[in-house]
Amino acid sequence: MTVLTPDLVDQVRENAEFNASACMNCGVCTAICPLGSEHLPRGIFRYVLLGMKEELLKQQETVFSCLLCKMCEVNCPAGVHIVENVRTLRHYFDRQAFGL
Amino acid sequence: MSERKIGVYVCHCGGNISDYVDVDRVVDAVKGEEDVVVARTAMFTCSDATQQEIYDDIQQLGLDGLVVASCSPKLHTFTFRGVAKRAGLNPFLYTQVNVREQCSWAHTDDHAGATEKAIRLVRAGIARTRLLEPLEPTVVETVPKTLVIGAGIAGLRAALGLADIGLSVVVVEREAEVGGWVRRLGPMYPHDKVGADLIRQLESEVRRRENIALFTSAEVVRKAGSFGNYMVDIKTHGQSSMTMQLQVGSIIVATGFDTYQPEEGEYGYGIEGVVTLPEYRAMLDAGEGPLIHHGRVVQSVAYVYCVGSRQGDGGPHQYCSRFCCSAAVHSALLLHRRDPAAHQYHLYRDMRTYGRYELMFLESRDKGSLYLKFPEDEPPAVQRGTDGRLLVTVRDQLTDQSEVQIPVDLVVLVTGMVPRENEELVQALKLPVGRDGFFNEIHPKLRPVETVVDGVAICGACQFPKNASESVASGLAAVTQSAAMLKRGRAELDPQVAAVDPELCSDCGTCYGICPYGAISPRDLTTGKRVAAIDPATCKGCGGCAPECPERAINLQGYTRAQILAMIDGLTKEVV
Numbered sequence: 001m002t003v004l005t006p007d008l009v010d011q012v013r014e015n016a017e018f019n020a021s022a023c024m025n026c027g028v029c030t031a032i033c034p035l036g037s038e039h040l041p042r043g044i045f046r047y048v049l050l051g052m053k054e055e056l057l058k059q060q061e062t063v064f065s066c067l068l069c070k071m072c073e074v075n076c077p078a079g080v081h082i083v084e085n086v087r088t089l090r091h092y093f094d095r096q097a098f099g100l
Numbered sequence: 101m102s103e104r105k106i107g108v109y110v111c112h113c114g115g116n117i118s119d120y121v122d123v124d125r126v127v128d129a130v131k132g133e134e135d136v137v138v139a140r141t142a143m144f145t146c147s148d149a150t151q152q153e154i155y156d157d158i159q160q161l162g163l164d165g166l167v168v169a170s171c172s173p174k175l176h177t178f179t180f181r182g183v184a185k186r187a188g189l190n191p192f193l194y195t196q197v198n199v200r201e202q203c204s205w206a207h208t209d210d211h212a213g214a215t216e217k218a219i220r221l222v223r224a225g226i227a228r229t230r231l232l233e234p235l236e237p238t239v240v241e242t243v244p245k246t247l248v249i250g251a252g253i254a255g256l257r258a259a260l261g262l263a264d265i266g267l268s269v270v271v272v273e274r275e276a277e278v279g280g281w282v283r284r285l286g287p288m289y290p291h292d293k294v295g296a297d298l299i300r301q302l303e304s305e306v307r308r309r310e311n312i313a314l315f316t317s318a319e320v321v322r323k324a325g326s327f328g329n330y331m332v333d334i335k336t337h338g339q340s341s342m343t344m345q346l347q348v349g350s351i352i353v354a355t356g357f358d359t360y361q362p363e364e365g366e367y368g369y370g371i372e373g374v375v376t377l378p379e380y381r382a383m384l385d386a387g388e389g390p391l392i393h394h395g396r397v398v399q400s401v402a403y404v405y406c407v408g409s410r411q412g413d414g415g416p417h418q419y420c421s422r423f424c425c426s427a428a429v430h431s432a433l434l435l436h437r438r439d440p441a442a443h444q445y446h447l448y449r450d451m452r453t454y455g456r457y458e459l460m461f462l463e464s465r466d467k468g469s470l471y472l473k474f475p476e477d478e479p480p481a482v483q484r485g486t487d488g489r490l491l492v493t494v495r496d497q498l499t500d501q502s503e504v505q506i507p508v509d510l511v512v513l514v515t516g517m518v519p520r521e522n523e524e525l526v527q528a529l530k531l532p533v534g535r536d537g538f539f540n541e542i543h544p545k546l547r548p549v550e551t552v553v554d555g556v557a558i559c560g561a562c563q564f565p566k567n568a569s570e571s572v573a574s575g576l577a578a579v580t581q582s583a584a585m586l587k588r589g590r591a592e593l594d595p596q597v598a599a600v601d602p603e604l605c606s607d608c609g610t611c612y613g614i615c616p617y618g619a620i621s622p623r624d625l626t627t628g629k630r631v632a633a634i635d636p637a638t639c640k641g642c643g644g645c646a647p648e649c650p651e652r653a654i655n656l657q658g659y660t661r662a663q664i665l666a667m668i669d670g671l672t673k674e675v676v
Contacts, residue, residue, distance in 0.1 A: 001503055001504070002502065002503075002504045002505065003504070003505045003506075003507065004504055004505065004506050004507070006399075006443040006507075007443075021465040021466055021468070022465065025498045043499070043500060046498060047499070049470055050470060050472070050496070050499060050504065052499070052502070052504065055502075
């Protein structure tokens with residue numbers, strides 16, 4: 001059971017762009033990802049939006065293994081800027097996990 | 101014995117009938133029936149060409165009875181009555197036999213059986229037609245005045261609409277103030293117009309009109325008479341309690357709804373900080389800036405949708421209340437605007453912000469509202485948290501079915517609409533109530549505001565859950581229906597109603613209690629004999645009284661005892 005952290009999205013965002021509110025969880029991104037990654041991107045974005053901090057922190061490996069190939073982004077029917085969101089997430093992990 | 105001249109027309113309906121029923125065999129089997137002078141098939145009996153053929157037969161052969169074997173009487177009764185009338189034949193000397201819905205469509209696997217059934221049904225139709233007598237519609241003069249029951253937004257707007265057309269209006273409101281639910285509301289979707297302002301505007305307009313009389317703290321307790329000329333008793337409460345009698349031509353019912361009141365403990369209702377949607381709206385409408393509850397700023401809100409709606413097979417409220425998704429999302433937008441830092445979680449089963457209200461849903465997502473979809477069989481649980489806040493546990497189907505706990509300051513139960521208790525009014529007006537407890541229209545598409553009680557229309561949320569604009573739209577539809585009937589000055593009513601033979605009636609009283617429309621009452625004849633009398637304008641021709649009469653004194657005109665017996669003989673005759 002996860003207790004939500006309401007301002008997680010603000011912590012992730014800081015001054016950068018993070019917007020996934022249009023995501024409707026259709027799963028095209030998951031299906032199309034050449035890495036076959038189960039969590040990227042919709043699952044991880046959902047963790048950020050809801051504030052599931054523990055689950056998010058477990059996804060460090062996935063976030064950094066993303067190829068930024070944009071296959072998901074050009075196919076996203078809701079027009080989510082997936083790659084920009086992943087970059088923002090990498091900055092968050094830099095701050096959070098590596099103290100950069 | 102009789103010397104009737106009956107024409108029989110059996111329809112192919114393109115192939116709808118003739119693909120399964122051998123229509124030529126039907127014609128062969130019935131053309132020798134007594135009094136049948138012409139029997140033929142037609143590709144489409146309802147076509148202009150065949151209507152002309154029937155017209156010519158009536159005129160040239162002097163037909164005095166007409167049998168059309170085609171589709172349901174619901175579809176074309178008025179078409180063929182019209183043909184008869186144009187040709188100079190009394191329209192009630194015609195019988196419709198349904199060989200499509202009852203034969204070809206029902207027995208696609210048994211052509212011979214369908215044909216045999218069609219033959220029997222047509223014979224019954226002929227047998228009835230042989231005994232038919234001309235009937236004339238009952239004509240009533242209409243009183244150019246309408247009673248509107250309920251002065252909510254729908255009733256008030258309807259009253260103005262009627263007055264604009266030039267009818268007199270009486271508005272009766274049970275509460276001391278007009279305006280119903282809308283009067284209590286602040287900004288309403290979609291244009292953020294303040295509910296109380298809308299009502300003030302309508303009320304001042306209503307009070308200014310000379311042809312509208314408004315009674316508050318008043319109720320309708322009795323209705324007598326019939327369409328076009330009702331007598332209603334109105335009882336006023338309070339200091340000057342009295343009953344007055346009014347004569348009106350039609351009635352519009354706009355009595356509105358109640359909101360669902362959760363049980364103690366339902367989604368934590370009863371715990372401090374768990375409120376219903378109307379309670380939340382009152383909190384929002386009371387102030388400005390960040391929402392304060394019990395001296396603390398509300399930093400986070402969880403909305404639980406579908407409370408008291410869509411309850412499944414077991415519950416009394418199986419319907420969707422329609423307005424609540426949009427109303428809750430709109431409330432969330434109000435809070436987003438006032439306090440952008442507030443966190444808002446929407447726990448839903450399905451979001452139904454239909455039509456343009458979808459834009460509010462999209463806007464709320466952009467502003468940060470989060471939507472979590474919970475499974476129907478695993479609703480969210482609300483409990484008191486350790487820090488004085490509330491803790492909502494929910495399984496989110498959109499996040500790998502994860503179970504999460506949300507700490508919030510306020511839980512809003514998005515409660516739906518339930519039918520308002522109005523037993524006395526239902527009894528007084530004989531209103532048809534559906535299984536869900538709301539009032540029923542005749543036909544949801546084609547007659548959406550009329551009821552089976554002639555001249556009594558329904559509108560607003562007493563019919564089914566509607567938002568304010570839909571309520572007003574249906575109120576104006578009721579205005580059109582009411583005014584269209586009253587402006588004619590006279591109404592023609594179906595003469596196929598029950599009638600009492602005073603010779604046979606023994607005034608036993610059996611029928612008085614049976615009539616669901618209260619159409620039967622005792623009458624003293626000039627001879628001094630007291631008998632039952634049926635008001636032809638109130639009777640619906642349901643036939644409920646006829647078989648109950650021990651003296652066989654009641655007959656339904658158009659379906660008399662003799663006609664029914666002849667039809668049974670026709671049905672049971674050997675098919676050769």
